[in-house]
Amino acid sequence: MLLWSIIMAAGAVLSYFVSQYIAVATFVIWLILFLRMFILMLRKLFKNIKLNS
Numbered sequence: 001m002l003l004w005s006i007i008m009a010a011g012a013v014l015s016y017f018v019s020q021y022i023a024v025a026t027f028v029i030w031l032i033l034f035l036r037m038f039i040l041m042l043r044k045l046f047k048n049i050k051l052n053s
Helices: 002-017 020-052
Strands: none
Touching (some): 002 020
């Protein structure tokens, strides 16, 4: 969770100083990481459910 906040904060600061496109790029990176971690959590959950049944 802290990693996601750091990425968004860095994107906000860089977009203020460099370009607004940096904010879009950091949002895309954040979204990819978020979905990757979410899918991994779902796989682990379903793996545990399969083992228990």
